[in-house]
Amino acid sequence: MIKNNKDTVIKTADITKVYRLGNIKVNALRGANLEIRRGEFVAVMGPSGSGKSTLMNIIGCLDIPTSGQYYLNNMDISKLNDSQLAGIRNKEVGFVFQTFNLLSRSNVYGNVELPMIYSAERVRNKKKKILDAIESVGLTAWIKHRSNELSGGEKQRVAIARALVNQPSIILADEPTGNLDSVTGEEIMAIFQKLNSQGKTIILVTHELDIARHTHRIIYLRDGIIHGQEEVKNQISAEEKLRQMPRLEDKLTAN
Amino acid sequence: MRRLLENIKIAFQALFLNKLRSLLTMLGIIIGVGSVVAMFSIGAGAQQSVLGSIQDMGSNLIIITPGNPEEENYMGAQLAFGTQQAELTIDDLRAIEREATLITDVAPVIFSSSVASYLNKSTQSTVFASTEDGREIYNMKIDKGNFYSRSDVSNALNVAVIGQTVVKSLFGKTDPIGKIIKLDGKNFKVIGTLEARGTDALGNDQDSSISIPVTTAQDKLYGLDSYNMIMAQSVSEKDIDAASEEIKSILRRHRNIRFGEKEDFMVQNQTQILDMVNTVTGIFTVVIAGIASISLLVGGIGIMNIMLVSVTERTREIGIRKAIGAKNRDILIQFLVESIVLSITGGILGILFAVSVSAILSRFTILVTSITVFPIIIALSFSTVIGLFFGIFPAMRAARLNPIDALRYE
Numbered sequence: 068m069i070k071n072n073k074d075t076v077i078k079t080a081d082i083t084k085v086y087r088l089g090n091i092k093v094n095a096l097r098g099a100n101l102e103i104r105r106g107e108f109v110a111v112m113g114p115s116g117s118g119k120s121t122l123m124n125i126i127g128c129l130d131i132p133t134s135g136q137y138y139l140n141n142m143d144i145s146k147l148n149d150s151q152l153a154g155i156r157n158k159e160v161g162f163v164f165q166t167f168n169l170l171s172r173s174n175v176y177g178n179v180e181l182p183m184i185y186s187a188e189r190v191r192n193k194k195k196k197i198l199d200a201i202e203s204v205g206l207t208a209w210i211k212h213r214s215n216e217l218s219g220g221e222k223q224r225v226a227i228a229r230a231l232v233n234q235p236s237i238i239l240a241d242e243p244t245g246n247l248d249s250v251t252g253e254e255i256m257a258i259f260q261k262l263n264s265q266g267k268t269i270i271l272v273t274h275e276l277d278i279a280r281h282t283h284r285i286i287y288l289r290d291g292i293i294h295g296q297e298e299v300k301n302q303i304s305a306e307e308k309l310r311q312m313p314r315l316e317d318k319l320t321a322n
Numbered sequence: 323m324r325r326l327l328e329n330i331k332i333a334f335q336a337l338f339l340n341k342l343r344s345l346l347t348m349l350g351i352i353i354g355v356g357s358v359v360a361m362f363s364i365g366a367g368a369q370q371s372v373l374g375s376i377q378d379m380g381s382n383l384i385i386i387t388p389g390n391p392e393e394e395n396y397m398g399a400q401l402a403f404g405t406q407q408a409e410l411t412i413d414d415l416r417a418i419e420r421e422a423t424l425i426t427d428v429a430p431v432i433f434s435s436s437v438a439s440y441l442n443k444s445t446q447s448t449v450f451a452s453t454e455d456g457r458e459i460y461n462m463k464i465d466k467g468n469f470y471s472r473s474d475v476s477n478a479l480n481v482a483v484i485g486q487t488v489v490k491s492l493f494g495k496t497d498p499i500g501k502i503i504k505l506d507g508k509n510f511k512v513i514g515t516l517e518a519r520g521t522d523a524l525g526n527d528q529d530s531s532i533s534i535p536v537t538t539a540q541d542k543l544y545g546l547d548s549y550n551m552i553m554a555q556s557v558s559e560k561d562i563d564a565a566s567e568e569i570k571s572i573l574r575r576h577r578n579i580r581f582g583e584k585e586d587f588m589v590q591n592q593t594q595i596l597d598m599v600n601t602v603t604g605i606f607t608v609v610i611a612g613i614a615s616i617s618l619l620v621g622g623i624g625i626m627n628i629m630l631v632s633v634t635e636r637t638r639e640i641g642i643r644k645a646i647g648a649k650n651r652d653i654l655i656q657f658l659v660e661s662i663v664l665s666i667t668g669g670i671l672g673i674l675f676a677v678s679v680s681a682i683l684s685r686f687t688i689l690v691t692s693i694t695v696f697p698i699i700i701a702l703s704f705s706t707v708i709g710l711f712f713g714i715f716p717a718m719r720a721a722r723l724n725p726i727d728a729l730r731y732e
Contacts, residue, residue, distance in 0.1 A: 129645060129726050150649045157647020168642045168729065172335060184328055185647040229646070 075141070076236050076268050077103040077126060082135030082145075083291075084121050095121040097291035098135065103237075103270065108263040110271045110279035113288035120241075122288065123272050127162060127239045128155045140236045157185050161230025165242035167222040169214040169229075175201060176210050178225050182233045200228040204258055220251035227258055231267075238262070238269045244278055250312055256281045257305035281305060325652070326659070333660035336632070337667075347628045348668035350621025351708065355672030355701040356679070358614040362697035363680040365610070367690035369603045375528075376595055382559055383459060384425070384566050384591045386410065386418075386552040386573070390584055408586035409548035417576040418554065424565035425556055429456035430549040432539045438484075438532055440492040440503045447488050448531045449505070451539030452553075459553045462533065467499045467514030470535050478537035482510040485529035486518040505532065506543055562591045618704060621668065622712040629661050629716035640720055641728025654721035661713025662706060669705030673698055 084096040096118045103109050113119040124130040125137060128144055131152070137144045139159055147155065161182075162168075169178045179197050183190045190196065201207055204224035209217065214225055223243060230238050240259065244252030260281060263269050271282055279285045280303045287294040337344040388408045410430070418428050432451040437444050452460070457469045462483075470481050482503065489498055498512045510532075519528040540546045556565035570589045579585060633640070640653055648656075680691035 124726055127645075150651070153644065153647050153649040156645065162645050164729070168638070168645070170639060170642065172339060181643070182646050184325065185643070185649070185652060233647075 074104045075102055076105045076107075076139070077101065077270075078136075078138040079125075079132075080136045080138075082125060082132035082137055084118070084125065084130070085133045094291055096125075096132065099288070099291065099293050101286060101293055103268065105236075105268055106263070106266050107284065108259070108269045108271070108282040110273055110282040110285045111288060112273060112276070112279050112285055113294075114274070117288045118291040119272055119288050121291075123239065123241055123270075126237075126270065127160050128152045153185075154187060157182055157187070158233060159236045161233070161235040161238040163223065163226050163230050163238065163240040163243045165245040167214075167219070167226050167246075169222055169225055171215040172213065174211050174213050175206055175217075175225050175228075178214055179228045179232050181229060186233065196232055200232040201225075203231065203262075204228045218251075219247050220254060223247065223251075223255050224258065227255070227262075231262070236268065238267055239272075240269065241272045242274070243271070244273070244275070250309070250314075252278070253305050253309050253312065256303075257309060260305050277303070325655070329656050329659040330663060332656060333663040336636075336660055337664060343628065344664060347624050348621075348664060348671065350617065350624045351665050351668030351705050352621075352672040352675060354614055354617035354621050355669045355705055356675040357617065358610065358701050358704075359673050359676035359693070359697045360679045360691075361610040361614075362607070363676065363691040363693045364683070364689060365603055365606050366694055367680075367684065367692040369599065370692055371690045372599050373596065376592060376599070382556040382562055382565075382592070384554040384556060384562065384569060384589060385595075386414075386554070386569060387550070387588050387590070388548070388586070390586055390588055410550075410552055410587065411548050414573060414576065414587075415549070415552055417572055418552065418569055421572045422554070422565070422568055424561050424568050425554045427455040427459050428552060428554040429453045429459055430536050431456060431460075431551050431553055432536055432544070432546065433550050434539070434544065436506045436532070436543070438488060438492065438503055438505050440498075440501060443492050445488060445491040446530070447485075447505075449539065449543070450531045450533045451536040451543075452533065453536055456536075456553065457533070459555045463517040465515040465517045466497075467512070469514055469533070475535040475537055478535060478541050480508060480510045480538055480542065481513045481535065483514040483516060483533040484512055485516045485531045487527050487529040488532060489515055505534070508542055510534065556591070562593060566591045566594075618708055622665070622708040625661055625664055625709065626712035626716060628664075629657060629713055630719070632660070633657060633716050633720040636720075637723060637728050637731040640723050641725050641731065644723070644725035645729060650721040653723075654717045657717035657720045658710065658713045661716070662709035665705045665709030665713075666702065669702050672705075673701060 079099055079101050081098045081100060082096055083094065083098055086093040086095055099118070099122060111119060111122065121130070125132055126139075128139065129152070131137075131147065132145055135145065139155065142155070144152070144155060170181065173181075176197060179200055180193075183193055183197070198207070201210060204227050206221065206224050206228065209221060214222060217225065243259075244255055247255060256278065259269055259271070269282075271279070273279050280299055282299060283302065284296060284298055286296045388410045390408075412430070415428065415430050418425070422428070429452050432449070434449040434451075436447060436449050438447045439445075450460075453475050454470060454472050462469070464483070465486070467483070469483055470479070474481050482505065484498060484503075492498070492503060493501070498515060501512050502509050503512060504510070516529070516531070516533070536549070554565070554569060556562040566589045570585065573587055573589075574585060577586065643653060677693055680693055683689045684691045
């Protein structure tokens with residue numbers, strides 16, 4: 068019996084995923100149950116091969132489960148076709164990837180605009196929404212720059228702005244700090260924390276405990292099932308941590 | 323609409339990114355479309371000038387020539403001039419004059435090529451020998467002096483009426499009237515000049531002609547009893563076919579051709595000649611269309627090849643777009659628009675190329691060209707169809723990519 072709560076944004080019920088690799092069946096997920104409430108900041112952790120990626124693909128509506136139900140925003144996603152899934156991804160999910168995945172030839176504005184191009188309905192105040200999203204990640208000055216001219220941290224900010232622009236129900240960040248140095252990674256985490264404090268629901272996939280401890284709750288995944296979860300006590304504040312970190316500028320002025 | 327514009331923008335961005343590659347890919351289409359339009363313009367120009375010069379020859383014209391193209395040795399007879407079995411003689415001319423009721427004028431013609439000279443200057447000219455009626459039928463207009471008269475013809479006088487090119491090359495600014503020129507060594511008195519007519523359909527200078535009485539040509543120049551052809555003029559345009567049939571039956575009877583036997587002469591009129599010209603240009607058009615469609619096919623395969631490369635290269639981009647909410651249809655349209663933009667741009671460049679080529683041709687050569695809207699529309703729609711046809715397979719391949727795999731593609 069699945070109870071749908073108004074506050075529940077994600078609910079999975081016994082979802083399994085079976086892949087076929089030639090003649091071998093791979094049980095990537097073996098009945099994962101999970102519930103995420105609106106406004107939560109959740110980390111999903113697990114070793115490689117734990118089914119982490121598969122779970123993320125299903126939560127992100129890139130894939131559907133072999134069996135079980137997945138409710139996103141109280142909609143049953145499990146039985147949708149490709150085209151319907153694309154529509155849900157566009158409207159309800161904002162992706163942030165480890166490798167940024169920007170269109171290298173487009174500028175910042177063009178990249179952030181991209182989800183709106185594929186919106187089913189005509190977007191009102193399109194330009195203002197794009198500019199607001201770019202401002203919220205602090206890239207207003209870079210708006211005309213092509214994304215391949217940006218640093219890693221800047222690219223990830225563009226990706227976050229792109230994830231925000233259609234006001235999705237969830238932001239799904241897959242190892243967003245994996246390709247960044249620790250200071251830049253911390254800056255990105257600060258942005259996520261700020262967005263979460265403004266009410267955004269964020270799901271973060273990571274294998275670094277330090278990064279996971281920026282969130283409210285950590286879900287552990289192993290062998291295709293949810294192995295356990297814990298509330299994070301003493302949540303790390305990225306802002307605070309950044310203040311304590313030695314900065315290059317300080318070193319330069321000190322000498 | 324909004325998305326289509328977006329797709330066209332994306333397509334141009336992608337094509338500009340690989341300028342050289344796009345240009346080389348378009349080359350097949352540029353050459354294909356360019357050659358269709360250029361050849362059509364040359365064909366249309368030729369057709370117009372052929373029709374123009376046929377109409378110049380005088381309306382209601384009927385031409386009777388010896389020999390029959392349906393006979394085996396027709397070409398041989400034509401080539402071995404003077405030895406052909408069938409000849410048109412004064413008897414045939416008289417028979418037509420006497421019996422035909424549907425014609426106003428009839429005149430014999432001998433064509434030849436001779437060197438004309440005056441003092442120390444000489445020029446190659448076309449001798450057009452006929453009677454005073456021939457001027458009317460052939461629609462020749464006098465510039466200065468007179469055309470030869472009936473009595474000049476019956477007395478076989480050595481008089482000549484010369485075209486403007488002959489005037490220019492032999493006399494320059496001197497008045498040619500009354501001067502004596504030499505034609506194949508014989509003296510001829512210039513009694514008139516003809517108005518300029520320009521070149522005919524095949525680029526021959528019609529003003530390099532020298533008109534002399536047919537009798538003079540037969541007796542004093544070539545020693546001939548026969549004519550190259552007989553020209554007649556029907557009373558009206560609608561009687562032209564009836565007049566042709568009448569002449570045919572007169573000559574059959576007169577030449578003792580029995581029922582069921584083939585004629586040893588040919589009667590053609592303007593309508594038939596126009597039909598023939600249209601048939602020839604029609605064949606020309608079909609041949610060109612064939613050649614052009616081969617080059618367009620090759621161009622289209624080039625487009626398909628490059629689009630397949632492009633889809634592979636941009637697998638990750640496709641993955642990103644799909645993750646963000648692009649449906650299969652969106653990706654399909656994106657790549658289809660790209661290949662259509664590629665082929666239409668090629669088509670437009672091809673048309674510009676053809677227009678400049680035909681402008682250059684008509685300016686610097688004797689070829690007459692005429693750019694018409696029809697081949698341009700055909701070429702443009704053809705290149706659109708090429709883009710669509712050869713773009714659909716790569717675009718479908720792009721659209722079917724799985725976003726998860728595409729995002730992982732390196």
